[in-house]
Amino acid sequence: VASAPLHDSNGLEVLGRETCLELLAGRALGRIGLTSEALPTIVPVNYWFDGHRILVRTSPGTKLHAATVNTVVAFEVDDVDPVEHSGWSVVVTGPTAEITDPEELERLRHAPLPHWSSTDGHVIAIDPAIVSGRRLRPGPRAQP
């Protein structure tokens, strides 16, 4: 049943889970929000969404690796035109696990996962347990 778009308290259109996952599938740069040494931080990462999980390469010894194995993280992707103030953002919160199955790792060697955020073959999967998204439409500008 088609229905009118929902809007949140800021007037932004609320996107459904399927729309959010489609948007995730179309990008490659995201940001992981995590806690490192008891402080919140954000790490930009390249990722690949295989339709089920968000896959990110990590290197043992890095902050990202230490803080993303078997925990819960936030993951954000957006595409916003800074001039028009239009675009969208998707935020995922979910548990992470390192992929250790050799066959799966072999398949992922050929995944479209660029290397700039890591020089190693370790891969973390984020389960998109909670998914939310907003679409921004051009609105009134701030007073100059």
Next chain:
Amino acid sequence: VASAPLHDSNGLEVLGRETCLELLAGRALGRIGLTSEALPTIVPVNYWFDGHRILVRTSPGTKLHAATVNTVVAFEVDDVDPVEHSGWSVVVTGPTAEITDPEELERLRHAPLPHWSSTDGHVIAIDPAIVSGRRLRPGPRAQP
């Protein structure tokens, strides 16, 4: 004294604080990493860096407002070319405070702070206590 650029364990150039703050000053869309209802999340926001603090509009009653008053948050800005894998990212971690001084709020009414993330006049300041940045250069691509 000029010195060669530092690089981190992933081979990314480490940016100094002054460079990071200059990069912050040139953008308007960032992302706040925070904890909401005991789960990590990331909220995209428009911001203005006045040379000392990161200023963000919030509305009472929103997740952003509840989670950003008198706490410590992460704040991230990046500018990455997804095709060339070149660009930069800056991450700030620091304490937040709501601006309540009427004169200061009046001045901020005229700040370049667009409204898409809020419909209200409340302003949160993030103190950039910890600043780190990386510059990405085009590197080898993932195997297709």
